[in-house]
Amino acid sequence: MFPKINFSAGFIVAYKKYQKDQRRFNKKPPNEVKLVGTVKLHGTHADIVVYSNDQILFQSRNRALDLEHDNHDFVKTMTPHKKQILSLRDQCIAKYEDIKGKGSVKSQYPIIIAGEWVGPKIQKGVALAQLEKNKFVVISISINNSWVPDQTFFTISNENVGIYNLIARTGYWMETLDVTKPAAFKETMKKLTLQVEKECPFAKTFGIIGTGEGMVWKGDLVAETRHILGADPKFWFKDKGEDHRNTTTEDLSARKAELKANARKFAETALKESRLEQGLDYLREMQVNGMLDRHTQFVKWLCEDVITEERRMIKKMTIDINLLRKAIDAIGTEWYMKQIGFRSLDLGGSGGASEDRSS
Structure with missing residues (x-):
């Protein structure tokens, strides 16, 4: 390959x-x-x-x-x-x-x-x-x-x-x-x-x-x-170029005291629209079906892609890998659900998941 x-x-x-x-x-x-x-x-x-x-x-x-x-x-x-x-x-x-x-x-x-x-x-x-x-x-x-x-x-x-x-x-x-x-x-x-x-x-x-x-x-x-x-x-x-860079992590400070906040900030910077779109492209390429499987594979791909491409900055900034994975999961899941039209239930009315339109 x-x-x-x-x-x-x-x-x-x-x-x-x-x-x-x-x-x-x-x-x-x-x-x-x-x-x-x-x-x-x-x-x-x-x-x-x-x-x-x-x-x-x-x-x-x-x-x-x-x-x-x-x-x-x-x-x-x-x-x-x-x-x-x-x-x-x-x-x-x-x-x-x-x-x-x-x-x-x-x-x-x-x-x-x-x-x-x-x-x-x-x-x-x-x-x-x-x-x-x-x-x-x-x-x-x-x-x-x-x-x-x-x-x-x-x-x-x-x-x-x-x-x-x-x-x-x-x-x-x-x-x-x-x-x-x-x-x-x-x-x-x-x-x-x-x-x-x-x-x-x-x-x-x-x-x-x-x-x-x-x-x-x-x-x-x-x-x-x-x-x-x-x-x-x-x-x-x-x-x-900046419009296509998946990350601008070099601009982040390595002096953040809170590991959780540091991991969250790193994940937010890494998960630009271009990388999230690439995750959907991967699902289409691999023909992953089923809402649960697609979501699982989407988050897994995001984690592997960020950790692989940014491993040196992760090490340099002493980012906690487990916390980073959790942050990527949270951000990626929120973005993914918006793409498929998911609306969570609330006390005021009906909601639910619409058809997965990302396939």
């Missing part, structure tokens, strides 16, 4: 560990790391997995997909294009062998064409929602069970059947991050992120002006060790 991408603090921790490991082999990776930045699209993740025997599978970030268990009609739309998909697989192999040599692609590993399924009715409040129809946008490719440089494989697309390549449409950015002094890069990163949020570069290629989401950054080649960091997802990180 496609990896979950963390924030820049995780990259810095991973790179410093990489430096330490490489010193054991008398290699000295520099403090300054070259990074490749691309536009982050606000849709739903989708993968096309192609095997050497021509078998094609589809998957989301969380599960395998088929015509009975689809995600926003991704499988339904892509299934008729088997010939074109196999051609893209062959193009991936040819490009890789041009670089690594004939026979360098191992047949036991599938080619994974990872992308974002974007367009109307997938996400709200973004420029991509104004597209005439949904599009599959290639954002990463895996060959030999390793992610290859995005900028090298920018030709992998077939726009005639709705398969686009992100870099071919929007280009990419090259920046340098000094892991010992990250402030300068973070300032540059924030400016780029805000530019993308203000005007989505991918949507603009279709004449649509409107809100984007942010940026994704991947480590480039480290000359001293000949390692392409971006082959490993722990050297990827994202930055979102």
Whole structure:
């Protein structure tokens, strides 16, 4: 499955560990790391997995997909294009062998064409929602069970059947991050992120002006060790604009005396509308049925997502995990009940739960 991408603090921790490991082999990776930045699209993740025997599978970030268990009609739309998909697989192999040599692609590993399924009715409040129809946008490719440089494989697309390549449409950015002094890069990163949020570069290629989401950054080649960091997802990180950030926890004070109040405040900051909406998307993707099951899975997803993405800030601020879970449960439940039209009983009249309209 496609990896979950963390924030820049995780990259810095991973790179410093990489430096330490490489010193054991008398290699000295520099403090300054070259990074490749691309536009982050606000849709739903989708993968096309192609095997050497021509078998094609589809998957989301969380599960395998088929015509009975689809995600926003991704499988339904892509299934008729088997010939074109196999051609893209062959193009991936040819490009890789041009670089690594004939026979360098191992047949036991599938080619994974990872992308974002974007367009109307997938996400709200973004420029991509104004597209005439949904599009599959290639954002990463895996060959030999390793992610290859995005900028090298920018030709992998077939726009005639709705398969686009992100870099071919929007280009990419090259920046340098000094892991010992990250402030300068973070300032540059924030400016780029805000530019993308203000005007989505991918949507603009279709004449649509409107809100984007942010940026994704991947480590480039480290000359001293000949390692392409971006082959490993722990050297990827994202930055979102304020309208799409799930959290602004870095702005919270770690000096709060009351653990319960601290956990509640953290949860309130983490549970922005975008994250809550993503929880509903997860229920739809996993086809969870039944009011009780949907509520349980919704709260569980929120807890796991917040704790996973914000684990460093949780540790730094000494947030009590159990209290945080309770706060997330309370806030998430209140929001969820509003979405399905739940009205609690009162002494003055009748109430109850209306039909779950979130499915």
